[in-house]
Structure formats: structure tokens, C-alpha cells
Amino acid sequence: MRTMTEPQSRALQREKRKPLAAAWLTATKHKYLYVLLLPGLLWYFIFRYLPMYGVMIAFKDYNFSKGIWGSPWVGLKHFEFLLHNQDFYAIVRNTLVINLYELIFAFPVPVILALLLNEMKNLLFKRAVQTVVYFPHFLSWVVFGGIIIQLLSPNEGLINNILRSLGMEPVFFMSKSEYFRPIVVISSILKESGWGAIIYLAALSSIDTEQYEAATIDGANRWQKLVYVTLPGIRNTILIMLILKVGYLLDVGFEQIYILYNPSVYDVGDVLSTYIYRIGLQSAQFSITAAIGLFQSVIGFFLIWGTNRLAKKYSEVSLW
Template sequence: MGNHTMTIDRTGSQPGRSESRRAVWKSVARSRWFYVMMLPGVLYYVVFCYLPMGGLLVAFKDYNLFKGIWDSPWVGFDHFRTVLKSPDFPVVFRNTLIISVYRILFNMVPDVALAIMFNEIRLAWFKRIVQTITYGPHFLSWVIVYGLVFAFFAPGSGFVTTFMRDTWGFSPNVLTEPGLFRPLLLASDLWKNTGFGAIIYLAAMANINPELYEAAEADGAGRWRKLWHITLPGIRSVFVLLLILRLGHILDAGFEQVYIFLNARVYGVGDIIDTWVFRRGLEQLDYSVAAATGFFKSVIGFVLVVGANRLSKKLGGDGIW
């Protein structure tokens, strides 16, 4: 009797499983064009992000260019010890953290402020012109940006330095002064990327229900009240999302910008992990140490993203997943 009951249960479960499979395939068939649209993006990440992760083996081997990854001898965590015991690593690690924290603290708030100002502009044509002017620098390369900065602040020949020398009798050496290097990085990054960052928050503001503003006006709320109680809570989830993503890249302090702006006199405050890895990996051909450093950065970023996501959910936020 018991065996008969089990047989009935097994056979009775089969139709349910087949129905669920059919429902899944029907759902896939209905959304097939969405999956087709996703396919290029998925292939991009598979080919350029996931398949190259096999190269992380280099971090655990004494990599020889002629032997290849598989035939190079295994050394375990020796390269990680080399990185952590290097006399340069504490300096570049500290510089990376400081520059990244500066970017997080001082770059995200201007994005929100600019988006709020754009949102308050009522003249459509004026809004489009100002938006174009502010997010246009985002599409300039850092080489061009440095050329502009050099034209203004070059020692003895820059527009600003020449003006200050002729007017006040002195000209600051902005490009080679260690105390001014990090503010220079931050200011140039603000000029280049703030306008583009504001677009993300503008898109979030566009999704806020306009009936909320109408109800607030009916209750006598002014512009600041609506900003505080409707606009800012409406973009909070986007702000938290971008904050979590930036925390994941906290050890990426902007290699391209720093490498172009860097010079020998500001190495003490401007040399970061990526520029150090560039010199060790490409200039000195020490690929294993460079790979170990990259793996170390990835682990730290992963831990920060997971931790920030869990903290966001505990505090009542949405998080990434």
C-alpha cells in the first residue's frame, strides 16, 4: 500500500513538472526578442570579462612569457606576499584610498545638486543648452583635459600663472606642487564628469509621480519642502545604488587621469595602485605581481559591494540585488 502511494505521488508530480517547464518555455517564447536584444551584452561580458578570469592563474604562478600560463611553475601566494611586503605598497594603497574617498565624498553631491538645478529650470531651450555645455566635457579624453589644464597652469607660460605673476608678482607651481595635486585631480574630474553624472539623477527625477508634487502644492508646501520630502527621497535609491558601485571601485582611483597628471615631484601623494602596477607589470614585465595586485583589488571590491549592499538593506534601502 505504501509503495503504491509513493508511485502515485511520483507519477502525480510529473504532470506538474512538465507544466512548469512548458510555462517557462512559453514565457521565453513570448519574450524571445528581449533575449535576442540581451544576447550582445551577455556575449560581451562572457568574452571580455569572464573568460579572461582564467588569466588569474598568473597571480599564483611564476609566469614565464615563453612557457605560457599552464607550463609556468606554481608558487602559491608568494606574489601576494611580495605585494604586501613591498615598501611602496603602503604609500600607493594610502594614496588610492584618499583619492577614491575624495571622489566619493565630493563628486556625488555636485551631481545631485546640478540635477536638482536642471529639474527646476522651466525654459526647455535654456535647459537643453546648459545640459549640453555641462555634460560635453565628459566625452573629452583625459589627454585633452590635461592639455587644457597645462595651458592654464603651466609653470611660467600658463594663462593663469602668467596673469598671477604679472598681477601679484608670484605664480604657483600648480602641476608640480604635492599639496595641490589631489585638489587638481578632484577639480578636473568635477569639471569633466559632473554634468554627465547629473543625467542619471534627472532620469530618476523623471520617474517621480507628478501627483505627489500636486498634492504637496495643495497642502501648501513650498519649493524647499517638495525638494526635501519628494525629490530627494525619490532619488535616494539611485544614490545608494551608485554609492555601492563606487565603493566596489574604491581601489580604482582613476588610472588614466592620474597617470597623465602624474610627475616625479608628486609621486608621494599621487602614485596609486594602478600606476604602480603599470610600472611593475608592463615596464618591468613582472606580470605575476601585477596579476596578484589586481586579484587583491577585486577581492576587496567584492567584499565592499556585498557588505554595502547588506547594510543598505538593513537600513531599509533597496540595494543592488
């Protein structure tokens, strides 16, 4: 076997150090950008990665006085409890149905709104509209939900006052199961569609204007420009946002549901986040809520993975 000479060994070591030297040179060159990145990385580490340590209580019979390590292991006991609990299936169904409604009816609204804003030529009017549709995003669900409840109030609500003026009986919207899910979806659209449109407006601004000029020369009207230039230009952004949205099919915002629902609509409005609140904080069954959280995370991962595979197979866009 041929042995390596000392000069050859030093040359090999230098070759191995080259990528490290290049990485260090890049980090030194852009050191201020890395400093700006550091708070975001710290936030993710502290609030996203460190809490993963507590996932183990899903496999333990957690006792607050004994702590995480002192609590006894119970294996899959809590997962078996969930799988044999009929209430859990109803809650998962409610979560999926509400999210599917939002995926079907709420997801396209920011896209449509961005397209409409992009077509506005009067900049002053466009900015005024943008301000109006962005503003609800900055209100908390406590405030915005209170406005929705007040609008739908059977005694003083604007909607029921209009119904009375038309000779109709007032409707108790917030206490009827058939109205709760539409109210959740519509309130989500009113609050978040304007803010969501920002992403698509940014994508629209990156479309080359020469494509519109070429389409005009070819005799395309505004609708044809929309179909053949604008929508293909933001298709990748729409697909990425759709993949991310599918990953949250088992996650409905706690604040919105908690503010809007009441015991009379639990059969259609009780979702995983509110169930976790009642079981975990009010009943102090932390192990069961940890099991639910782990269940959500695993299912969410597979949803994103599957959607990403489909997107990668049928288009050139994917998360990885």
C-alpha cells in the same frame, strides 16, 4: 513502501516539465528581446569571465615562454611580497585618499546639478546647459587632461596669467604634491558630473507630479518641496550609486592619473592602476600585477557587500 503507478509517474513528470515549458514559452514570446541582449552577454563573457582564467598566474611564477600551465606554482609568494613592500602600502594609501576625496567632494555634485537642472523652467536654456555639462564626458582623458595641464601651465596657463595680473608669483601646480589631489578631484568633477547627472534626472522624472501639487496646496515653498518631496524621491537611486561607488575605492582611473601626474608627485599621485602599468607592462612582472588585481577585486567585493548590508539594514534599498 508504496510504489507509484504509471499514470502517477507520468503526471509527476508533467508537473516537473511545467516550469521548463513556461520558461520556453516566455523565451519564445520575447525572442527578439533576448537576441538584443545576446551581444551584451557575449561581451561580458569574453571580456569579463574568460580573463578570470588568467587569475591563476597570481599564484605562479609566470614565464611567457612556458605559458600559464607550464609556469611553476609558487603559492602566496607574490602576495607576501606585496604585504612586505612599503611602496605598496603607500600606493594603496594614495588610491584610498584620492577615492575618498572624490566620494566626499565629487559624488554629491551630479546630484546637486540634477536638482538645479530640474528646477529650470526655460527649456531652451536648460538644454543648452545640459549640452555644455555633458560635452566633457565625450572627450578622452588625453584631450581633457591636456587642457587641464595647459590651463595650469606656469608660463602660458590662464590661471597663472590671472595670478600675474594680480601681482602674484606663478605657481607650478602640476609639480607640487599639495595641489595634485585637488586637481584630480576637480578635473573629475568637471569631466564627469554632467554625465552622472543623467541618472538622477531620470529618477527625478519618475516622481509623481501630484506630490508637488499636494505640497503646493499645503503651502510648501520650493525649498520644502526639495527636502520633503524631491530628495526622498531620488533617495533610492542615490543609495544605489553610493554602494557602487564604495566598491571602487581601490580603483582610480588609469588614464586620468597617467596623463596628469609626473615623477615629482609620485609620493601622492602614484596609485594601484599606474603601479600595475609600470610593474606589469614596463617591467613584465605579470604575476605581481595579477596578485594586485586579485587583491583589488576581493577588497572591492567586501566593500560592496558591507555597504550593501548597511544599506539593507538602515533602509529598504539594496543591490540584493
